[in-house]
Amino acid sequence: MIRSNIFASYTFRYTFAYITGLSFAVFVLLAIVYAFFSYSYSQQVYNDISSELDGVEHSFNESGVAGVQQYFDSAVQRGDFTHYFYMLADEDYNKLSGNLDAWPQFTRYQGGWLCFEFDILHDSYPLSTHKSAISSRQDFVGRSLTLDNGYHIIVARHYADVIHTTELVIGILVRGMLVTIVLGTIAGALISRVWLRRVEKINHNIMNIMNGDLNQRIEVDGRNSPDIQKLIVNFNAMLDELQNSMEGIRRVSDNIAHDLRTPLTRLRNRLELLSDKVEPHNQDEVYDLIDEADSLLNTFSALLRITRIESAQQREGFGKVDAATILADVVELYEPLAEDKQQQIIFEAHSRPILYGDRDMLFQSWVNLVDNAIKYTQHGGIIKVSLNVVVEKDEHNTEQRFARIFVDDNGQSIAEDERENAFRRFYRVEASRGLVPGNGLGLSLIAAIVHLHRGEINLLSNNPGLRVQLDLPLARDD
Amino acid sequence: MRILVIEDDSSVAEFIVKGLEDAGFNVDHAADGQQGLNLARAGVYNVLIVDRMLPQIDGLSLIQALREENDKTPALIISALGEVVDRVKGLKAGGDDYLVKPFAFAELQARVEAIGRRNDVNAPETSLKVTDLEMDLLTHKVTRAGTNIMLQPREFRLLEYLMKHAGQVVTRTMLLENVWDYHFDPQTNVIDVHISRLRQKIDKDFDYALLNTVRGAGYMLHDPQ
Numbered sequence: 001m002i003r004s005n006i007f008a009s010y011t012f013r014y015t016f017a018y019i020t021g022l023s024f025a026v027f028v029l030l031a032i033v034y035a036f037f038s039y040s041y042s043q044q045v046y047n048d049i050s051s052e053l054d055g056v057e058h059s060f061n062e063s064g065v066a067g068v069q070q071y072f073d074s075a076v077q078r079g080d081f082t083h084y085f086y087m088l089a090d091e092d093y094n095k096l097s098g099n100l101d102a103w104p105q106f107t108r109y110q111g112g113w114l115c116f117e118f119d120i121l122h123d124s125y126p127l128s129t130h131k132s133a134i135s136s137r138q139d140f141v142g143r144s145l146t147l148d149n150g151y152h153i154i155v156a157r158h159y160a161d162v163i164h165t166t167e168l169v170i171g172i173l174v175r176g177m178l179v180t181i182v183l184g185t186i187a188g189a190l191i192s193r194v195w196l197r198r199v200e201k202i203n204h205n206i207m208n209i210m211n212g213d214l215n216q217r218i219e220v221d222g223r224n225s226p227d228i229q230k231l232i233v234n235f236n237a238m239l240d241e242l243q244n245s246m247e248g249i250r251r252v253s254d255n256i257a258h259d260l261r262t263p264l265t266r267l268r269n270r271l272e273l274l275s276d277k278v279e280p281h282n283q284d285e286v287y288d289l290i291d292e293a294d295s296l297l298n299t300f301s302a303l304l305r306i307t308r309i310e311s312a313q314q315r316e317g318f319g320k321v322d323a324a325t326i327l328a329d330v331v332e333l334y335e336p337l338a339e340d341k342q343q344q345i346i347f348e349a350h351s352r353p354i355l356y357g358d359r360d361m362l363f364q365s366w367v368n369l370v371d372n373a374i375k376y377t378q379h380g381g382i383i384k385v386s387l388n389v390v391v392e393k394d395e396h397n398t399e400q401r402f403a404r405i406f407v408d409d410n411g412q413s414i415a416e417d418e419r420e421n422a423f424r425r426f427y428r429v430e431a432s433r434g435l436v437p438g439n440g441l442g443l444s445l446i447a448a449i450v451h452l453h454r455g456e457i458n459l460l461s462n463n464p465g466l467r468v469q470l471d472l473p474l475a476r477d478d
Numbered sequence: 479m480r481i482l483v484i485e486d487d488s489s490v491a492e493f494i495v496k497g498l499e500d501a502g503f504n505v506d507h508a509a510d511g512q513q514g515l516n517l518a519r520a521g522v523y524n525v526l527i528v529d530r531m532l533p534q535i536d537g538l539s540l541i542q543a544l545r546e547e548n549d550k551t552p553a554l555i556i557s558a559l560g561e562v563v564d565r566v567k568g569l570k571a572g573g574d575d576y577l578v579k580p581f582a583f584a585e586l587q588a589r590v591e592a593i594g595r596r597n598d599v600n601a602p603e604t605s606l607k608v609t610d611l612e613m614d615l616l617t618h619k620v621t622r623a624g625t626n627i628m629l630q631p632r633e634f635r636l637l638e639y640l641m642k643h644a645g646q647v648v649t650r651t652m653l654l655e656n657v658w659d660y661h662f663d664p665q666t667n668v669i670d671v672h673i674s675r676l677r678q679k680i681d682k683d684f685d686y687a688l689l690n691t692v693r694g695a696g697y698m699l700h701d702p703q
Contacts, residue, residue, distance in 0.1 A: 265580035269493070272583055272694055273500075283693075290694040294582075298663060305663075308561070316563045332632060333658060336671040360562050364662040371665040442665055 015188030019181060026180050030173040037169055041162065045141070046111075052084055052155040053145050060088070060147060068153075069097045084157050085140065091150040100154070104140070114142050114156070139163075198228055202235075214243050214311075250307050257300045257307075264300070268293040295439075302441040306425065309361070309448040317358040320475045323403050324349040326359060327387055330366045334374060341379050345370075348386040353403035356475035357453045365449040368442040369407045369468055375438070377411025377465070384408040390471070402455075403472045410465040419459040423447040479594050480504040480522060484514030484540070485529040485556070490579070494527060497583045498590070511535025518544055523551055525594045527586075530557035530568065538571040545572035552593035556581070562661050584695035588647040595646065606641040609701045611680060611688055613641055622680055632657070633676050640689065640699040649696035673697055 052075070059071035068088045075084060076099070087098035095102060106116035116139075142156025198221075205218045217236045220229055268290060275286045331347040338345040355362070373383045390404045414422055414429050421427050426440040450457045455472035481503050485491040491507055498505045506523075508514035511532040518526055518540070526544075530537040541553050552575075555568040560578035568576045574593045577586060606613040610623040618634060620627045629637065636657050640648060650669045655661060673689065681687040689699050 262580045265582065266493075269497070269583045273497075275694060287693045302663060317561070317566075329658065329660070333668060333672075336675050337666065337668055340671060358562070360661045363660045367662060368665055371668075375666070438665065 012188055012192040015184070015191060019184035019188060022184060023177055023181055026177055027173075030176060034169050034173060038166065041165065045157070045162070049084075049141075049143050049155050049157065052086075053143055053153060056086060056088070056153045056155065057145060057147065060151070060153070065096050072098055084155055085142070086156075087152075087154045089152045089154075091152075093152060096151070098154075100156070103152070103154070104156075106142075112143055114140075114144060114154070115159070116140050116142075116156075202228075202232065206235075209239065214239065214246065246311070250311055253307055254304060257304045261297060261300045261304075264293060264297055268297065299439045299441065302439060302445060303425070306441065306445050306448045309445070309452050315358075315452070317360070318356055319359070320354050321357050321359045321362060322352060323355050323362070323405070323472070324352045324387055326363050327366060327385060327405070330363060330370055331385055333367065334370045337371075338374050338383060341374065341377075341381075343374060343377060343380065344382045345374075346382070346384045348384070350387060351389045353387070353389050354475045355403055355453070355472050357472070358449075361449045361452070365446040365470075366405070366407075368446050369470070372442055373407050373409040373411070373466070373468075377409040381409060381411050381465075389474070401474050403474060405468075405470040405472070407468040407470075408462050408465065410462065413461055413464060413466045414459055416461075422459060423457075479524045479591075480506075481525045481527060481590065481594075482506050482508065482514070482517055482523045483527045484508045484511070484518075484532065484537070485527070486510060486532050487529070490529075493583070494586065497587070501587055503590075511537070511540050515540050515543060518549070518551065519547070521549065521551070525590050526551055526553040527590065528553050528555050528573070530555055530559060538568065538573075541572040554586075554589055554593060556586075565661065582695075584647065584692075585649050585651065588649045588652060588696060591646045592643055592648070592652065595643065603642075606638065606644075608641055608644045608688060608699060609703075610684075611641070613638060620680075622684060625683075627679050629676075629679065633672070633679070636672060636676055637680065637699075640697065643699070645698070645700045647692050647695045647698050652696070 055075075056068055056071060059067040063070070065088065072086050075086070085098070085100050087100040087103065088096045089103050090096055093103040104114075104116040106114040108114055139159040140156040141159045141162075142154055144152060144154040146152050202218055205216065209216050217239060218232045220232050220236075271286055271290050271293065275283055275290070278286055327349065328347060331345060335345055370383070370385065377383060384406070386406045386408075388404045388406075389401060391399055391401050394400050412429075418429055422429060423443050423446075425444045427443075428438065428440040447457060450470060450472070453472050455470060457471075458469045460467040460469055481498055483491055483494050483498075483505060485494065485507070486509050488509070491509070495505045495507050506517060508517050512534040514526075514528070514532070515535055517523075526541075528537040528540060532540070535543070537555055537557070541555070544551065544553075553573050554575045554577060555571075555573040556577050556579055557564065557568065558579045565576045565578075575589050577589055604615050606615065611620075612622070613620050615638070620629055620634070620637065636653065639653065639657050650664075650667070653669055654664065673691075677687070677689050681689055686702050688701070689697060690702075692698050
């Protein structure tokens, strides 16, 4: 899982760009080294050949052809690492002395440089060091000089070792680049992996926090680098702020609901006392007032309940519950209500999933769903409740099993653009305002309960009617 | 019936005491846990109404102490803590019923009467009878004036609960908690529909109605004479 993410990660891409830049820098550096090297190398070749030419000229001026012969012999005997090839020729380019057989055919280049190929099979001075590596036909580089009496001198050397050295330098350059890229990539992957693990861990924590446990904080790990630690500390500080303001809002709404509930209850109780004292023909009026107060009290209770569930760490009441039994109880409770509207209510349990949850809360949320379905479906409609276990693969390709509940009706649907809002507190779907009794908290309460159970709720179209899809995770087998 | 109210909030206490006295009960009041425990130990009360949060000794410890002394006086816990877990804790400590503040007085009165009456019945009953309506708890047979009445299992439990509390007001919440065994707020008055169905079966073809609605409170099954 992590491996596939490494190459996609921003860190890796960043590292990759860094390596590309680094490789370019190494390339430039090596190119400069190469240019400098070849310049100084050719300079050296020039100096060497020039000094040899001077030597030959000097010997000729002192002792003529015999002196030159002596110079050649001593030069060959010097056993220099680099072998030079010499030739002294007369005005018509006939050989007088030297270890080249004949005056070569050469190409003249800029700066007096000569290049030629030549058979050195008759070479009287064997090429001891490079013989095996160099074939009989050789590339030579050299310079020539015409003496005052019209004689010609040529001093040449193999070009092969220059090429060899150049190849060596290029080889080092290429290998150096390769090593830089390979090591850099490996280092990049390793760094990305370490970084990804940390990010993964932080992400995991954030997911947990988003799932309702706002009390959780990301652990500050001493092994993390200071920048990550700073990120975590800042993130935690942000959570503190968020929690504070959320608690503030909750306290305010709790206080409002709570503080209004007490006087409202007092009012209700006084109305109750009053009901015995008023004239019989006024009693109905008083009871209507009591009903009104009761419905207000119910709204406040529902509001408080949603707030508590939403902010809940209250998974205290959680245990293993049999979804099919609770759903059957819900359907049984609402059957008479549906029958009063000549509606048909069908319950199908295709499996018996065990959920980890709060029995009363789940009952409450399913009651609200069925209640809504009955409310918003016309006389003679059909309401169908079904329970399934669904297996789906998540983004990590691991199988997730969860219970899926459908509550389908063929009554009024909720317009697509209203579906998102339908879960908001006190939101009432436009079409139902004033027609159907309710406080606009039913779906909010369901959403809060489903969220606490780490489930998911979706409103879909049933053509005609509404399909509510509820997914709840199964209890773990332990 | 003699009732002890243990509640430190004077306005709530006054409201409960006055209401219960008006309803014809004999009521005493204790303002803290220690005083409450001393009075309860006298053993003259039929019902205790105990606030959960009390100075000196909290409500749950008080009830626990009494139960350890083998005092089984029915206790109704009243508390602002309304979650199901809180209720479960309260009942585990030895409370007989749990009512969340703020509450309607009718609800309190109905519950006090229900648990006060529970004490009267010692031997397990095998049959219930309200005038000509009879229920056999062993064979699940229900008759009225000799006529057989067929009931669904849930209707049977509903009627059983009503008959056990015949002559008392039973609130909708009490029915939900005891007959359906779920703690929840019904969106619509779904209980009313169940009651009217039951009424169809036990009252419709007979001279007088046994199952009546008490406005602003709940229902009562009783002999009208």
